[in-house]
Each structure stands twice: as C-alpha cells, then as structure tokens.
Amino acid sequence: MSDDATAVAGQESDTVKKEPEEFKPQLPSLDPEIEKTTRLYELMLMFDPAEASRTWDKLVEWVNDLIGKRLGQHVLRVDKWADSRKLAYEIKGLKRATYMLVWFRAEPKTTRELEQQIRLEERILRHLLLVHDSEPPGVGQTAEDFDAAAPPPPERY
C-alpha cells in the first residue's frame, strides 16, 4: 500500500514536475569589486538601416569608445538585434530601422553623461536605456529568434 503510494508519487514527480530550463548566463562576469560598484544596463539604439549597413563597424566602435574609454565603464556585449526591421509606425520619416543592443556594466552616475552623448549623436534615431538587477533570460537573442519562438495563435477570436 505504502509502496504503491510512493511509486505513484515517484511517477508524478517524474512526469508532472518538469525541471525549469537551466539558465545559462550569456554575459561575462567581472571582478566582484567592480560588480559591487556598477549596475547592469541594457541599451537599445535605433539607426537608419542605410547608415547602419554602411558603417556598422564604426557605430560599434563609437559605442565601445564612448562607454569603454571615455566613460571608463565595461561593455559586455554588443549585438545587432534586428537588421532593417519594419517599424510599427514611421519614425523620422523612416519605415524601417536597424537596432543595436548593448549590454554593459557602469557606475550609475555615468549614465547621465551617456544619455547626453547619445542625444547629441545624430545617427541615433532613438534610444532606450534600462537597468537590470541581474542578467535577464534571452540575452543574445535577435528579433528573429523572438519571432521564431512565437507561440501558437491566440486562443480566441
């Protein structure tokens, strides 16, 4: 009787309880001393696709130079999140845009200067700067990955 019960319980835990997918960090970790004084930021930059395709490397260099050298912070990762993606609405006369995603650790006081520099840079159409407490899932995924992982169509309608 009790044997049966444990057997069933064992089965349940095998089939019902699924181990959550293990989280693999995609960002390099820094010296703990540095991590103490900095926070993790996610910066999305929007470019004109024509400009971006011509000078992508220069744009990456510009970001690395600004965050890494001029502000003296730590760039962890720079990705092209989407290449010439169709916009939901026109922005500055453009129907498409290329997105750059920058992950970096920085001292909070440097973000003010960073945003100021971004606003002065005319090649950047729009930007979005977010702080994270820890690395979120999905770092390194591109727009296509998100679209490909799209779940089945909505339940109703």
Added chain:
Amino acid sequence: MSRDREYGPGGGGPGGGGGGGGKRRRRVRRIEFIDYKDVPTLRKFLSPNGKLHSRKRNSADAKTQNKVQAAVKRARFMGLLSYTN
C-alpha cells in the same frame, strides 16, 4: 478541519455563509520577467488594435499587469508595437 467549517467563522473563505453563490477566487497569472523585445508574447496581452487588455482579461495579478504595461510602452516607443491601428 470539517469542524472548523461547521462552527467557526475562521475557516470560511470569501463569500462564505448563507445564500449560496459566493465570490469565486480568480485564477491569476504571474510572470516573473517579460521582455519588451518579445513582441509575439506582448501581442497576447493586446487587442487587435494594440490596446492593452484589462487585468481581468489578462488574468494577471497587479505586479504582472504592471510589468506587461511597462514592456508594451517600451516596445511602442522603439517602434516594435503600434500605438494605434
């Protein structure tokens, strides 16, 4: 256990007591992290016109609804979702 229910008011849930038809607790959905870049997921919380569904319709608890709302607004700002349709 059953004695509690019989005698004391302590064990009663919402809407307990006479009259039948009590309030039913809603099942809510909690999402720990929602990404503003994950457009297909965000679309599930939006009407075809791009308006955010009510919390009731999303069956989201307050925290989740606020996270979804923030994510939708970010996605709109970056041109990933439309403000209107």
